[in-house]
Amino acid sequence: MKEPIVSALQIRNAGERIKPYINRTPVMTSASLNKLFNTNVFFKCENFQKVGAFKARGATNAVRSLSPDSLMHGVATHSSGNHAQALSWAAALAGTKAYIVMPSNSSPVKIEAVKGYGGLITFCEPTLSSREETLQKVIEKTGAIEIHPYNDTRIIEGQATSALELFEEIPFLDLIIVPVGGGGLLSGTALSALHFSSDTKVIAAEPMMADDAFRSFKSGTFIPSVNPETIADGLRTSLGSLTFQVIREHVSDIVTVSEESIVNAMRFIWERMKIIVETSSAVPLAAIMEQRIKVDGKRTGIILSGGNVDLSNLPW
């Protein structure tokens, strides 16, 4: 097998680099869930991370990897989700600017959140080509460094630190289940498992309605999603070239789940565990509840990716 794109040392260094800025998130369990499925599930709570999502890890690692000279003109990305907030927050904390290109139809809640963290927004048409063109213009004008939401080794290293912490705290996991959108968290987790917990199988869970990773993984050819409508809005993006490569090589399986089971799993976590997670975070538990992944008698890790929810607009 060829050398993985991120080494154990790079992940450990990322962990040290971001440590002063991020939260070491707690691991929680649910006695009722464990009883129901005769299992042991350990939830790594990135909903308690800074800015409410694991994205704070990758964004901080990317920003803090830049030299002072590179950082001077700021960082830039196109995103309407948690990466936009995370990059704005990480840039402000490092004393620089974040230029965020957002589609004009982004929700007001998300626009306000980015502004709240100090991000400087440029609006564009809600198409991928407009997003990319607008970002190029912003970069030419400002000299900012682009930080892609997931197709970037600095981002992947940062996201890998969540699983690293989980493996440190909970050894001997039989498997770890992670939601997959662009694949930053999944490829980071797969590389952490490879380096630090090689007996742990890495399985991805994806909404059936945005199953590009599933189809790409099964066919061995990159197949993007076209305007997927899943309720798990953090998982609507398609894989990138780097993340697809890591996933092909180091992920055991990808399973898909229905919209209904995502909502049921989310509500289960809210009601029984008394914590707030966003729809995307509920996808791995949905895979267990739908019995797409058998956990009977096993030790399973799940990364709860985030907790940013519009409380005035819940899916039940």
Place this chain on the structure above:
Amino acid sequence: MKEPIVSALQIRNAGERIKPYINRTPVMTSASLNKLFNTNVFFKCENFQKVGAFKARGATNAVRSLSPDSLMHGVATHSSGNHAQALSWAAALAGTKAYIVMPSNSSPVKIEAVKGYGGLITFCEPTLSSREETLQKVIEKTGAIEIHPYNDTRIIEGQATSALELFEEIPFLDLIIVPVGGGGLLSGTALSALHFSSDTKVIAAEPMMADDAFRSFKSGTFIPSVNPETIADGLRTSLGSLTFQVIREHVSDIVTVSEESIVNAMRFIWERMKIIVETSSAVPLAAIMEQRIKVDGKRTGIILSGGNVDLSNLPW
């Protein structure tokens, strides 16, 4: 000053007695809250307690304090809230029965919850006299031991263990703020502060719309609430004789808050801390946000009393 009704040893013994059955709940903080008020607030998360509320502590202590002979015929109470669930759960875990008298207009969610924990329900008219009469009949028929929701030293000892754990983990608190309904949690906390953290001021927060504790405390005479309508449904009960006595002697102050600020504080906790707390739990933070209690530069403990919420019926 005369001897307090519960000694340090009794609280420590209660802690040991209930330890195998309850959760040692985590303490959480909110960087954004601390920044906003230039303060340090430590939240003791009883929403993560068994049955979703601190009531599991008192109920377990009461049940486990009984001799096998006394326990044989079960335990009984009248309650429509978390105590009914907690007693049902604690009794089942100890291998005995819980007879719960509930008003016929109790919410279906609460009735189902009590049944789910194995409680045997007898319905009564929704008046205090009917509740008490029905409970007496149940006790005569079954020989069950009555466990009052708060006016009972075994319950007070159990509720006191939450603050004991908080003081162990977070020393040098300047104050601790607790919601007050019947006063079990408040009197337990006041006794724990007296014995284990005597420099910590104990302050109660109460909904203005159910201000019997405030009026009783200020006047020195017991004044019950009459059908209070506050949204904080866990705090609609009036003080008991035992809890009023402890509160008069060992609580520094009681402040009241508006309904609007309770909802705002609850939403703040959900949005910023990503945890689910019930309305009653938000009352101490409401007191801070309304500036009824000054926390500038101070170290403040807050007991988040519970997390049992009907997710289909939120107050926003």
